[in-house]
Amino acid sequence: MNCHPRRLRIPVRLLSAVMTALTLAFALLPSHAQPTQPTPPKSPELPAAAKPPSDLKFIDPHVHAMSVTPLGLGAVATWMEQRNVERCIVSPLNHKGSRPKTEEERRTMLDNFRPYQGRIYRMTIIEPDEVQTVDEAVGILKREIADGAIGFGEHYGVGLMFDDPKNLRLYEACEKVGLPVMFHIDQNKNMVEAGMARVDRVLKLFPKCNLVAHAYWWRQLGNGACDRQLQEHPNLYADMSGHVVVSVLSRDRKYAREFLIRNQDKILWATDEGWWSFGNKDRQMNQHYTFLEELGLPDEVRRKIYRGNAEKVYRLKPPGK
Numbered sequence: 001m002n003c004h005p006r007r008l009r010i011p012v013r014l015l016s017a018v019m020t021a022l023t024l025a026f027a028l029l030p031s032h033a034q035p036t037q038p039t040p041p042k043s044p045e046l047p048a049a050a051k052p053p054s055d056l057k058f059i060d061p062h063v064h065a066m067s068v069t070p071l072g073l074g075a076v077a078t079w080m081e082q083r084n085v086e087r088c089i090v091s092p093l094n095h096k097g098s099r100p101k102t103e104e105e106r107r108t109m110l111d112n113f114r115p116y117q118g119r120i121y122r123m124t125i126i127e128p129d130e131v132q133t134v135d136e137a138v139g140i141l142k143r144e145i146a147d148g149a150i151g152f153g154e155h156y157g158v159g160l161m162f163d164d165p166k167n168l169r170l171y172e173a174c175e176k177v178g179l180p181v182m183f184h185i186d187q188n189k190n191m192v193e194a195g196m197a198r199v200d201r202v203l204k205l206f207p208k209c210n211l212v213a214h215a216y217w218w219r220q221l222g223n224g225a226c227d228r229q230l231q232e233h234p235n236l237y238a239d240m241s242g243h244v245v246v247s248v249l250s251r252d253r254k255y256a257r258e259f260l261i262r263n264q265d266k267i268l269w270a271t272d273e274g275w276w277s278f279g280n281k282d283r284q285m286n287q288h289y290t291f292l293e294e295l296g297l298p299d300e301v302r303r304k305i306y307r308g309n310a311e312k313v314y315r316l317k318p319p320g321k
C-alpha cells in the first residue's frame with residue numbers, strides 16, 4: 001500500500017510530545033489525584049451458573065420445623081448438611097406439630113431440641129389473642145427464655161394492622177424481656193399501607209425492641225420505604241427469606257448491590273425453608289444460596305449478611321458453647 005512518509009512523521013512527533021507532557025503532568029499531581037483502580041461494572045451481569053459460597057458457612061435465622069414430632073429436627077439437620085448451613089433458628093408456626101399445644105408436647109419439643117444444642121436454636125410465639133396484658137405475655141416469655149428461646153416469631157398478627165393494640169402488647173413484652181421479634185407482613189397479616197408508617201410507629205414506641213422484617217415488607221423496596229426505615233431506625237433489621245426478596249432485588253441489581261452495601265449491618269441472609277421443603281430440592285429457595293454471590297459484594301459485607309448479623313441480632317454464641 002502507498003503511503004507518504006513525510007506526512008506521517010509530523011503526527012508521530014506531535015503524539016510523542018503530547019504523551020511526554022501528559023506523563024509529566026500525572027507525575028506532578030498529588031498522589032490522591034492519580035487515577036485509581038478501574039471501577040467494577042455498574043450493573044454486573046448474571047454469571048451463567050453462580051455457585052454457593054465455598055469459603056464460609058451460612059447461618060439461617062428463618063426456618064420452620066415440625067419440632068414436636070420425632071424426626072422433625074432430624075430433617076432440619078440433614079438439610080443443613082446439604083446446604084452448608086452451620087447453625088439455624090427454627091420458628092414455630094401455628095400448625096400441629098410445629099408448635100406445642102400442651103405441656104406434654106412442650107416437654108417433647110424441648111427434648112427434641114436438646115441433641116442439637118448450639119446448632120439448631122428456636123424462637124417462641126404468642127398469638128395476639130392469647131394474652132390480655134403485657135405482664136401475662138412477659139410471664140410466658142420469661143419461661144420460654146429460660147428454656148432456650150432466643151427470638152419471638154414468626155409473628156403473624158392475622159387480621160390485624162401492624163400496630164393494633166393487641167400487637168403492641170406483644171412488642172412491649174418482647175422489649176421488656178429482650179427478645180428480638182421476627183415479623184411477617186402480607187395482605188391480611190400485620191397489615192400496612194404504602195410507606196409503612198405503622199412500622200415506623202412501633203419502632204419508635206419500642207426503641208429497645210429489635211425487629212426483623214420479612215415477607216411483604218420487602219415489597220416496598222421500590223418506593224424507598226425499606227431503605228428509609230433501615231437507615232432511620234437502629235432497631236430495625238430485615239431477613240431476606242422467602243420468595244419475594246430475591247425477585248424484588250433482581251429487578252434492579254445495581255440498586256440491590258448499593259442497598260445491601262448501605263445496609264450491610266442490617267440484612268440477615270435467610271431462607272424460610274420448612275418441613276414442606278427440607279426433603280425436596282425443587283421446593284427449596286435455590287436462588288437464595290447463590291444470589292448474593294452474583295452481585296460481587298465486598299467480602300466483609302458478605303460475611304455480615306451470611307452470618308455476622310444473625311449472630312449479633314439473636315446473640316448467638318460461637319459454635320459449641
Ligand SMILES: [Zn+2]
Pocket residue numbers: 062064154272
Ligand atoms: Zn417463615
